[in-house]
Amino acid sequence: MSEALESIGFTVTKKLDLRRAEMRHAVIDFEESIEPDDMVLFYFAGHGIQWEDQNYLIPKDIPTLNGAALNKSAINAQHILDNLSDCNPY
Numbered sequence: 827m828s829e830a831l832e833s834i835g836f837t838v839t840k841k842l843d844l845r846r847a848e849m850r851h852a853v854i855d856f857e858e859s860i861e862p863d864d865m866v867l868f869y870f871a872g873h874g875i876q877w878e879d880q881n882y883l884i885p886k887d888i889p890t891l892n893g894a895a896l897n898k899s900a901i902n903a904q905h906i907l908d909n910l911s912d913c914n915p916y
Contacts, residue, residue, distance in 0.1 A: 827869060836867060846885040849901055857909050866915035868906065880904060 828838040841852045860866055873884040877893045882900035884891075889899060896902075 827871070831867065831869075836865075843886050845887040846899060846901070849883065849885045853901065853906055853909075857906075857913060860910065860913040860915055862914040864913075864915045866910060866913070868910060870903075874903065875900070 828840055831838050839852070839856065841848070844852060856868070870883055875882050875884060875891060875896070877896050880896075881903040882896050883903055883906075884900050889895075892899075
């Protein structure tokens, strides 16, 4: 996927096997790199779960898939999408 995206002009940052803190920092770094009108693609190839109408990205170090603990141990995908939208990409 990264080669295909790079071939059409995207800058690709690959991160593998991230723990929750590393995943959160990678997302924040990505969000902070976005300039207004940038064309943005957020691609996640990993595990996820839906719980109570919310989608979560699952980091490598999640202790358990307990629904009540997902806000603390996983990454809420909608929060990522909302933050990306706030950056006013193309």
